Amino acid sequence: MAEIRVEQLHKAFADFTAVKDSTFTVRNGEFFCLLGPSGCGKTTTLRMIAGLELPTSGQIFLGNEDVSYKRASARDIAFVFQMFALYPHMNVRRNIAFPLLSQGLPRAEIDRQVEQAARTLRITELLDKPVSGLSSGDRQRVALGRAIVRQPLAFLMDEPLGALDAEFRELMCRELRALHDRLHATTVYVTHDQMEAMAMADTIAIMNRGVIEQLGAPLEVYERPASVFVADFIGAPAMNFLPFDAALADGTSAVQIGAARIEVPALREAVSARPLLCGVRPEHVRLDDGSALRAEVLGTEYLGTSRIVTLNTAQGATLRAKVAVTSPAKRGDHVGLAFDAAAVSLFDTGSGRALRTARDDHPLVHRHGARHG
Amino acid sequence: MADLRLTGVAKRFGAAQAVDDLNLDVASGEFIVLLGPSGAGKTTTLRLVAGLEKPDAGQIHIAGRDVTTLAPALRDVAFVFQQYSLYPHLSVFDNLAFPLRSPLHPTSEAELKRKVGAVAQMLRIEDKLQSPATRLSGGQMQRVAIGRALVRDPSLYLMDEPLSSLDAKLRNDLRLELKRIQQDLGATMLYVTHDQIEALTMATRIGVLEHGRLVQVGKPQQIYEDPASSYVAARLGSPRINLVPRAMLNGIKAPERAVTIGARAEHLRLHRDLTNLAYRSARVRRVERLSDQHLVHVGLDDTDHELITAAPRGQRFEPGDAVGVELLQPLWFDADGQRVRA
Numbered sequence: 001m002a003e004i005r006v007e008q009l010h011k012a013f014a015d016f017t018a019v020k021d022s023t024f025t026v027r028n029g030e031f032f033c034l035l036g037p038s039g040c041g042k043t044t045t046l047r048m049i050a051g052l053e054l055p056t057s058g059q060i061f062l063g064n065e066d067v068s069y070k071r072a073s074a075r076d077i078a079f080v081f082q083m084f085a086l087y088p089h090m091n092v093r094r095n096i097a098f099p100l101l102s103q104g105l106p107r108a109e110i111d112r113q114v115e116q117a118a119r120t121l122r123i124t125e126l127l128d129k130p131v132s133g134l135s136s137g138d139r140q141r142v143a144l145g146r147a148i149v150r151q152p153l154a155f156l157m158d159e160p161l162g163a164l165d166a167e168f169r170e171l172m173c174r175e176l177r178a179l180h181d182r183l184h185a186t187t188v189y190v191t192h193d194q195m196e197a198m199a200m201a202d203t204i205a206i207m208n209r210g211v212i213e214q215l216g217a218p219l220e221v222y223e224r225p226a227s228v229f230v231a232d233f234i235g236a237p238a239m240n241f242l243p244f245d246a247a248l249a250d251g252t253s254a255v256q257i258g259a260a261r262i263e264v265p266a267l268r269e270a271v272s273a274r275p276l277l278c279g280v281r282p283e284h285v286r287l288d289d290g291s292a293l294r295a296e297v298l299g300t301e302y303l304g305t306s307r308i309v310t311l312n313t314a315q316g317a318t319l320r321a322k323v324a325v326t327s328p329a330k331r332g333d334h335v336g337l338a339f340d341a342a343a344v345s346l347f348d349t350g351s352g353r354a355l356r357t358a359r360d361d362h363p364l365v366h367r368h369g370a371r372h373g
Numbered sequence: 374m375a376d377l378r379l380t381g382v383a384k385r386f387g388a389a390q391a392v393d394d395l396n397l398d399v400a401s402g403e404f405i406v407l408l409g410p411s412g413a414g415k416t417t418t419l420r421l422v423a424g425l426e427k428p429d430a431g432q433i434h435i436a437g438r439d440v441t442t443l444a445p446a447l448r449d450v451a452f453v454f455q456q457y458s459l460y461p462h463l464s465v466f467d468n469l470a471f472p473l474r475s476p477l478h479p480t481s482e483a484e485l486k487r488k489v490g491a492v493a494q495m496l497r498i499e500d501k502l503q504s505p506a507t508r509l510s511g512g513q514m515q516r517v518a519i520g521r522a523l524v525r526d527p528s529l530y531l532m533d534e535p536l537s538s539l540d541a542k543l544r545n546d547l548r549l550e551l552k553r554i555q556q557d558l559g560a561t562m563l564y565v566t567h568d569q570i571e572a573l574t575m576a577t578r579i580g581v582l583e584h585g586r587l588v589q590v591g592k593p594q595q596i597y598e599d600p601a602s603s604y605v606a607a608r609l610g611s612p613r614i615n616l617v618p619r620a621m622l623n624g625i626k627a628p629e630r631a632v633t634i635g636a637r638a639e640h641l642r643l644h645r646d647l648t649n650l651a652y653r654s655a656r657v658r659r660v661e662r663l664s665d666q667h668l669v670h671v672g673l674d675d676t677d678h679e680l681i682t683a684a685p686r687g688q689r690f691e692p693g694d695a696v697g698v699e700l701l702q703p704l705w706f707d708a709d710g711q712r713v714r715a
Contacts, residue, residue, distance in 0.1 A: 037540075165411060165567045170611060181659065193541070198663050219662040237545055283665040299549045301574035304597045304610055305639050305683075308574070310549055322665070325594075331553075 001186050002063035002153040003028045004049060009058035011044055018044040020210040022058070026154075026203075029184040031177070033197040036207035036233070042190045043158055045207075049188060050156050051075050062153055078147035080157040086131045086142055092118075093127040096145040103150075117149040120182060137168055144179070154186040161196060173199045194234050198222070206230050224345075224359060228352040231279050231345060237308060239279045240319045243349065247273035255346070258315050260293035263341035265357040275349035282308065284340040285321035287329055291336030295319060297329050311337065374561045375436030375449075375528035376401045377422065382431035384417055384585075391417040393585040395431070404555050404562045406572040408608055409582035415565040418582070419531050422563060423452050436528050446477060448529075451522035455534040457514045459506040459521075466502040468517055469493065472525045492520045495554055512543040523554065530555075532564045536571065548574055569609050573597070581605050603633055603710040612638050612668060612681045614704075621678050622653050622700070631705035631713045641682040643669060643690065644697040652697025655680070657690045671696060 004026040011019040019041040026032040034042035047053040049060055051072035060068045067075050078099075086095050096117055100110045118124045121141045126134070131142060140160065147155055160176075161169045177200045180187060191197055197204045198218045205215045206229075214226040225231035231239045244257045250270040254263045255278060262278060287309070295311035298318070302325065309321045309329050319337065329335065346355040377399040384392040392414045399405050407415045420426040422433060424445035432441045440448045451472075459468050469489045473480040480488070493499045496516045501509060506517065515535060522530055536544045536551075552575045555562050566572060572579045573593045580590045581604075589601040593609075600606035606614045615636045619627055622634055644652055654674045661668040667684045680698065684690060705713040 167410060167567060167569065167608075167613075170613065174612075177659070195663075199661055217662075222662075236541055238542060281665070299553060301549065301552075302593050303570065303573055304593075305637075 001028055001184065003061075004032075004154055004186060004188065005059075005061040006045070006049070007059045007061075009045065009048060009060065010056045011041075011048060011053065012056045017210050019048070019055075022210075022212055024205055024212065024215060026186055026188055028186055031180050031187045031189065031200055031202045033201035033204045034188065034190045034207060035192070035194060035197040035204050037192055039209075040207040041210040042192075042207050046156055046158055046188060046190045049154075050077055050079050052079075076153040078150050078152040078155050080143055080147050080155065080160045086139060086146075088132055091128055091130050092123070092134075092142050092145075095131055095142055096127075096149050099146055099150045113149050113151075114145075117145045120148065120179065121145050136164060137172060140164070140172065141175075144176075148179075148183065148185070152185075154188065157187065157189045159191055160189075162191075162193075169193075169196070170199075176200060195236065198234070206233060208233075223343075224354075225279075226354050228277060228279070228347045228349075228354075231347070231354075235281060237282050237320045237322075239281050239345075240285065240317075241347075242278040242280075242313070242315070242317050242319070243275060244278060245273065245275050247271065248276075248346075248355075257293065258313075260291065262293070262339060262344070264344045264346060265342055265359045267346070268356040268358065268360065271348065271355060276355075277347040277349050279345040279347055280339045281343065282320040282322040284343040285319065286338045286340075287321060287323060287327065287335045288338035289336045291338045293337045295335055295337055297331055297333040297335060299331050300327075300329055311335070313337070374401045374559050376434075377529055377561060377563065378432075378434040379418075379422070380432045380434075382418075382421060382428045382433065384414075384421060384426060384428050390585050392421065392428075395585070395587050397580060397587060397590065399561060399563065401561055402559045404552070404560075404564065404575055404577045405580060406564045406566060406576035406578075407580045407582055408566060408569065408572040410567055413582040414585035415567075415582055416533055417585075419452075419533055419563060419565050422529070423450055423531050424448050425452075449527050450529045450531055451525050451527040453519055453522045453530070453532040453535045455537055457511075457518035457538075459514055459517055461505070461507045463506060464502065465493075465498060465504055465506055465509070465517055468506050469502075469520050469524055472521055478525065488524050488526075492523045495523070495557075496520050496550070512539055512547070515539060516547070519551070523558070528561070530560055530562045530564075532562065534566050534568075535564075537566070537568065544571075551575065569611065573609060579609075581608055600635075600704065601712050603635060603706040603712075606635050606704060606706075610637055612683075614638075615641070615680045616706075617673075617678055617680065621673055621676050624650060624653070625700060625703070627703070627705050628713050628715060630707045632708045633706040633710070634700070635704035635706060636680070636700050636702075638668060638681050638683040640701040640703070641680060642699040642701060643671070643682055643684060643688070644699060645694075647695060647697050649697055652699050655696050655698050657692050657694040657696060659692055660684075660690055671698060673698075 006024050009019055009022040036042050048055050096114045097110050118127055123141050161172050173196055204221055205212045208229045214221050214230045222234050242257050248267055248271050251266055253266045254261050295313045298310045298312055301308040306322050307325050307327050309323055311319045379395055379397045382395045409415050421428050432439055470485050473485045493502055498516055536547055576593055578590055579593055579596050580587050583604050589605045597609045603616055616633050619631055619634055655671040657669055658672045659670040669682045669684045669690050670679055672679050707713050
C-alpha cells in the first residue's frame with residue numbers, strides 16, 4: 001500500500017477546464033472520497049490518478065514514484081467501475097483469478113490468493129458458480145474480488161454503487177467500509193452521493209467546477225462548511241439559508257433578519273454592508289412560539305425516528321426543521337422558529353465563503369483512520 | 374376520484390410467480406405506496422391495474438366497476454412512468470394539453486387552457502409553458518410528465534418510481550409537492566417505490582410486497598413500529614434494523630418461540646457500566662459520524678456479530694471502548710421470521 005500525492009494537477013479539454021490546480025494527499029491506508037455533482041472534475045481527477053487521462057500540467061506521485069505520465073498498466077493500481085464488467089463465460093473463481101493469470105503466477109499460488117480474496121469478501125460458496133445467475137450485489141463483490149486479489153498499491157473506485165437501489169446501496173456501503181477496515185488499502189472513491197461519502201470516508205474532498213472547495217473529515221465538512229456550496233451539498237435534508245443584508249463588526253454575536261434577532265457564534269472578522277446568508281441545519285431548528293421569526297407549516301413528513309417539517313417564513317424563504325416524531329405541527333399552522341445559536345453558520349452571498357466565527361476557534365477532529373506502515 | 378379493489382389477483386411469467394393472490398382495498402383519496410425490493414412484484418401490480426398486463430386470476434374493480442378485462446384506455450387511469458416520456462417536438466403547453474386533445478376526452482379550447490394553466494401553476498412550471506420540452510432540466514421534465522397525468526382528472530393515478538431518476542435535492546422537494554397536490558385534488562394514488570423515505574413520508578398506507586405477496590398493509594408508523602415479520606422490519610428504517618440470533622444475546626428475556634431478536638439502532642443504549650449483567654458486553658468497532666446522528670458499530674464479545682446503535686448527541690465513543698448494550702424495545706421473530714408477540 002502507498003500514499004498518493006497530487007500536486008498542482010490541471011486538466012483542460014479544449015477551452016473547458018475540468019480540474020484546476022488541485023493539490024491533495026491521500027495518506028497510506030486512507031479511505032478518501034472525491035465528492036461533487038456531475039461535471040465537477042472528480043472522475044477526471046480519478047482517471048488521471050489511474051493513468052486513463054494525462055494531466056495538462058501537475059504531478060501525481062504513487063508512493064515516492066512520479067507516475068504522472070506513466071501508462072495505466074505501469075501503475076500498480078486496481079480500478080473498480082460502476083458497471084462491473086465480469087467475463088460472462090467464466091465462473092466466479094476464474095473471474096477473480098483472471099488478473100493473476102495474466103501476471104503468469106503459478107497455479108497453486110493463484111488458487112491460494114483467490115480463496116483468500118473470497119474469504120475476505122465472504123463469497124467462498126459462490127466460487128464455482130457462473131456469474132450469469134448472480135445478484136447485483138454478488139456481482140459487485142466478485143468485481144471487488146478481482147480488484148483485491150492483485151494486492152495493488154491503491155484502489156480507485158468510480159461510483160461502484162451507483163447502479164444499486166437505495167436499500168442495497170446502504171448495505172454495500174457498510175460492507176465496503178468493513179472490507180477497508182480489514183485490508184487498510186489506500187482507496188480513492190468517487191461519488192456524487194453525499195450519504196456514501198459521509199458513511200465511508202476518512203477524508204472527503206468536495207469538488208465544484210474543477211476546484212476542491214473543502215477537504216476534511218466527514219464531521220468537519222458537515223459542522224464547519226467552508227462555503228455555501230459545501231453546506232448545501234452535504235446533509236439531507238439540506239442546510240437552510242436565510243438571506244439578509246448587513247454590515248457586521250468583529251465580535252458580533254446576533255444578526256437581525258426581518259423582525260427577528262438571531263443569535264450566532266461570535267464573528268472573528270468584520271464585513272462591510274453586503275448580502276449575507278444565515279445557514280442552519282434542520283436538526284438545529286426548533287418550533288418555538290416565543291420567537292419573532294414567524295413561519296407557516298407547508299407540510300410534515302414522518303421518518304420513523306423523526307419528523308421533517310417544511311416551513312415558509314414571512315420573508316418567503318423555505319426552511320426545513322427536523323423535530324421529534326411526537327411534534328403536533330401540521331400543514332397550515334403558524335409557528336415561531338428558534339435556532340441553536342452555537343450551530344449557525346454565516347456566509348457571504350457574493351463569494352459563497354463562510355465567515356470566520358467562534359465555531360472555528362478549536363480544531364474539531366483531526367484526520368484519522370489512516371494507518372501507516 | 375374513485376376507490377380501487379384487487380381481489381385474489383395473480384400473475385405468472387414463465388416459472389416466476391410475479392404477483393400471488395393479492396388482495397387490496399384502496400379507499401377514494403388514499404395514497405397507497407407499494408414498497409419492496411426489485412422483483413417483489415410492485416411494477417407488475419401497477420401494470421395489472423393499468424391494464425398493461427392481464428391477470429391469470431382475480432378481479433380488479435375501479436369505482437365499483439369490474440375492469441379486469443377492460444382495455445387500458447377505457448379504465449380512466451393515468452400512469453406516470455419512471456422515465457419521463459415527453460413529446461420532444463412539442464412545447465410544454467402542448468405536452469400538458471395532449472391528453473385533453475385525445476378523442477376520448479373531448480375538451481373545449483377554453484377549458485383546456487384553464488386546466489393546463491392550473492396544473493402548470495400547481496407544479497410551478499407556468500413560466501416554462503412556451504419552452505420546447507427538450508429545453509427543460511430533468512426535474513422540470515418529470516414535473517411535466519406528472520402534470521400530463523394531472524390534467525386528465527382520472528379516477529386513479531398510478532405512479533411507478535416517478536422520482537427515482539431525479540437527484541436527491543429535487544426528490545426532497547417533489548416528495549412534499551406531490552403529497553400536497555394529491556391532498557388538494559383528493560386523488561386516489563397507487564405509487565410504487567423501493568425508496569423507504571418516499572413510502573414513510575407520502576403514504577396514507579404502505580403495502581409491503583415480498584415475492585409477489587402483500588405481507589403487510591398499514592399506516593407508515595404502524596409498519597415501522599409494529600412490523601409483522603423480520604422482512605417487513607428490514608424494509609423501513611435507516612440504518613437497517615439489527616437482526617441477531619437470540620443465542621447471541623444471552624440473558625435477554627424473550628418468549629420461547631423467539632429465534633431472532635430485532636433491535637432498531639435507536640432502541641439500543643450503550644453503557645460504560647460493565648458490571649450490570651443485564652447488558653450484553655461488546656466493544657466499539659467504528660463510529661460513523663453521519664450528520665446529526667452518530668452511529669456506533671459494536672461487535673458483540675466472543676462472536677462475529679455486529680450491532681449498529683445510534684448514540685445521542687454529546688455521547689462520545691471511540692473504537693476499542695468496552696461497552697454494555699441495553700435493549701430497550703426488542704422485537705421478536707420466530708424461525709420463519711414471523712413476529713412473536715409477548
